[in-house]
Amino acid sequence: MENTQPLFDQKYFTPEAATHNGKNIIWIRFSKDYTLVKILKSATKAHWSNTQKSWYVTDNSANRELFGLDKKIVGKEVLLKIHPNNLAAFQTYQNQLLLKGFSQNTLRVYSLEFAQLLYILRSFPVHKLTREKLKSYFLxxxxxxxxxxxxxxxxxxAVKFYFEKVLHQDKIFFDIPRPKKPQLLPKALNTTEIVKLLKVTENPKHKLILQLCYGMGLRVSEIVNIKIEHIDSKTMKVLIAQGKGKKDRYVNLPHSILADLRFYYKAYLPKIFLFEGQFGGKFAIRSAQSVFKIAMNKAGIKKSVGIHSLRHSYATHLLELGTDISLIQKLLGHNDIRTTLNYTHVADRTVASVKLP
Known part of the structure; x- marks a missing residue:
């Protein structure tokens, strides 16, 4: 999992996850100091408890990151649905995922998918499942x-991980067939639509998010993780730290964005992350997705696409400009060239230029 530096130094602030009035919260303990109270209230939506004589914030992923607490993989509601006979298996499963060092998203997805099987099993021990029973479940x-x-x-x-990596039953999935995946082409916006999208976005912060997503071909998870220290305006490079697959890579910072970037920095004065939320910490992925959706509506673009289409557009337009496919692969951070080659099916240079008989 990614280790991020908490915004609140634990030398001064001591966080503790708990429940209060039936809600999951984080107590924030610190010495009686008005300056510390001011810092807390300026970066979080903190509340005061008269009964406990302490400040607290909502227990969510953003606040856990702010105060340096481990993120919860799944909530209590998931555990309550699992029969006690399988709770130990579920915990062992999660421990193995953690030891593998998977990303937070993979941890959550695998855990929730495995939990779906445990819900169905009820009291039947998951480790006693046979190949035939697994086939029946997937059917x-x-x-x-x-x-x-x-x-x-x-x-x-998710289920395969349990049987192969936890129980070490390597052959149990040997003849369980998988459905054929549909081969979907990446959905991209054309250059005219990109211009319209940026023109209707007036908020400097929101506009810069869209500019960098398109101008550097970033995933939304990568754009919210950019820290100020990652940007080098002299070499015009940006470090994408621990991207998909936990890989670092450098991308080019477009010269056309530099002036907007400097204006934004002076206006918003971000502390750690380039894009920070209302109460500190990095900008939420959902908020970035919402920025794109609002811009699409304002621009009157009817295509059914998400913010990831800006990354697809970046790759498609580079290919149309004649950029070598291996360079595009490197810039996008693809492991397999075949993933990058999908863009050859949508680029105008390779499709529209064909002369019909």
């Missing part, structure tokens, strides 16, 4: 739950 996912091919693949990967 149930297909026929009764009507899960998509991608959803079934995700669930199979």
């Amino acid at each position: 149930y996912c297909h026929q009764e739950l009507k899960l998509s091919e991608n959803q079934i693949h995700s669930r199979m990967n």
